[in-house]
Amino acid sequence: MSKPSPEVYEEDRGMDAHNSVMREIRGLKEKHYDPHEPTRVWLDEDNTPGGVYDSLTIILNTGGCRWARAGGCTMCGYVAESVEGGSVAHDALMDQIQACLDHEANNADEPADLIKIYTSGSFLDEREVGAETRQAIAETFSDRERIVVESLPDFVDHEKITDFTDHGLAVDIAVGLETATDRVRHDCVNKYFDFADFEAACETAQDAGAGIKAYLLMKPPFLSEREARDDMVDSVRRCAAVDGCHTVSMNPCNVQQYTMVNELFRAGGYRPPWLWSVADVLERTADVDAIVVSDPVGHGSDRGPHNCGECDDRVQKAIKDFDLRQDPSVFEQVNCDCERTWELVIEEETSYAMPLTR
């Protein structure tokens, strides 16, 4: 009888290999960014436990994720958007915040009630954003209703949360959990923490009066379309069942430059998920006791989640509709011939025979 090699040994070797390869891939990137400009800023509409809000989303350039410098996640290219030297001073970060406020003032009728701050790392990691900056940002947005900040579960502490709740802000912590399956998170995504750490962060947040928004990744490398779809259905259910986790944002993987996923994609070994798979997960988990949303980036392109090219915009629109209304019937109104192809892919694709289509 044959037996796979011992698990622990495998995982450690796997992480070393992933990190070493990712460092090498990231090393190819030469571009650097101005520490006084945010990476990105945009206005949107978001569904929260407090209802649908106009939102201001900020991708803060903080010098990037510490984990990514060790190698990091197989699909994440955001680290490449980091600044030279690795860290950004308080003044520069506050300049970025000002630039975002200016953007909002120029493009919105009135200030958004919801502020979302992502860093491609952990906003609550004080090596990325110091206590002084965090408190100043809390002060800056104290007139808003709700704030979302991104963090890995390790950095979710009571005091950091109360910096915001003390200003009367409703706080959500966005945690890039990626999947509830530890094995997939470790070996496919190369993220080091466990679902148990996420559960602990949820408890801490809840105790401090905050909520958790779990971010899931649909179709990391090495999984077939069906394996990816099933992993998401399971993950959404498991996240929604954790107290304190009130929202699940399930996002399809897109192919970013300077990542392992990019290398697989270019060699013909990876295809981003179908938008039908996204819709399928949302439909199958519509009954859970949490808000479940998805915001496919780069939909309809080869490097983003896509269907056949004909129906991508319509399916994307249905997904956005679902995000706001949480009503699975939105998907009954979109049809396309390529649904049959997607069904066949779900049925026939395996990790040793993929992708079956581009």
Place this chain on the structure above:
Amino acid sequence: MTDYFEVLDRDGAARIGELRLAEPVTTPARVDDVLVDSGSLWNADREVPDGDEGSLTILPHRSLPAGSREDVQDAFGTEHSDTEFPTAAVVASDTPTPQGADAYILSDAAGFVGHGEGFKDAIISAKDALPADTALVLSGVATPRNVALLAYAGVDGFDAKLAKVKGSQGKYLTSDNEAFLDDLDELPCSCPACQQPRDEFDREDCIEHNVAALEAELRRVRERVRAGRLRDYIEGQARHDNWLTAAFREFDDQYSYLEARTPVFRTSEISAATSDTIRRVEIQRFAERVTSRYRNRFDNPLVLVPCSARKPYSDSQSHGQFHDAIGYRGHTVSMTSPIGIVPPELELTYPAQHYDSVVTGRWSEDEKQFVASVLRQYLRRNEYPRVVAHVPDHGYRDIVERVEADSDLDFEYTVEGHPTNTDSLANLAGALEGELKFSKRERQHNTIKAIADYQFGEDAGDALFGDIEIQTTGRYPKLQVRNDDGDQLATMVPQYGLLAMTLAGGDRWVASDAPTKTVDIEGFVPHGSVLAPGVVDASDDIRPGDEVVIQGSAAFAVGRAEMSGPEMVDSTRGVASTVRHVRER
């Protein structure tokens, strides 16, 4: 150890195999119906299941897709040990590790199928690392158009996954095309799904048709392999998709991969109809042996003549006329594309009497260069007092003149107009005026020695049959070689012009300086055949069809190899060699 797959027949790298399941499957074939996946280790820990004899169980796997770097492959590679039931293991083409499975599935096929060079690299890497007697499976890539080439390269198992998906996309697949259903006015197929009006044929029908077309193509491939004629098909069919042509040319450039797997004779025809035929192993090998092993033993002038369509040449009308004019006073060597040149002693030797060229009188520069280079090397190696070139204008004469320019020999041209007209034949006879005739005995002896040189190696003819008085009995082409005691040593086989040894011949071969191709076996007495597990060692240069000496502590035998030497050593199943005669000891 391979228990549930056996290679039964070979045609170059392609083979007919049998998956020995409860219901056996003859490969190359679709194997989706017998594969049972025990699942990916990427998303869950999985035990090896119990398996059963009715299916090929895919062992738990961590598939590494195309583009995975080696560090990651090394760290996440999965290893299994032998099981008691039929299994397939998933491996990446560049770092495949044997794991006692009967079949191997390459996890990165989607990346390399479609690219000639990448495909060649992947297949050669996998074949080098994996046991020769295991099945190679590519999942999710086969179409009716590419499956012949995939099988030609040595792939045994396929599935209909891609054909189905393409059908659902309205892509109508045939062995020559991938058409958009909407563009077709008619359905160029008579499978059951296509038996309906064009406007009623929908994508579900297209899925059914694609699967049927894939199966039909696989039947064609199996028949071609059995007939030893897959290459002839590939040379034509591969033109329908450029990457397929690129792929078989890439393999032609990997001479050693194909050469090791190509039989030294077939009884079937070689169709020389494309510019790629010249690069076939059979053609290159013949030219290589004629210019490096064969040696002319006649003292007469060299007479170069054009080949004939009829084979062997000596049966043709034109060569009959040449013969009448030459009358054993010259050594009549035929020039031909794509074989190069054929000495008369080797006119029966595969593939000299088995090829059929398209004759239009138009020679390509490639053909001229090839034949000229063979002739040049031939003249460098063999001594002649002079050369009579009885060749017509255009291609032939052009080639001879190119070679003459580099030669010190005196060339005389005897053709005026057509080689068989009265003046030309008179010129030919005249050019040989006064030359001595060689005897029938000399002719027969030289034929046997020439074949031995060609078959066993440089100078083998003299080493085997030179220092004793030998007799040839029987009538050409069924010559029998006997020593002076009258014991038969070998027989010339007229169908493919090679020698078959007797035990006495085998003894002589072993004792001689000629390189012996030997199969060492365990201490048993083989009858009819030697199976691969009984082989202890085998000469590296044994090719399918080669004459071999088989020896072990209990027996000495002669026979014919069914697989290459390395494959005999590597395999745990299958017939390694047939046995013609055996002596216990």
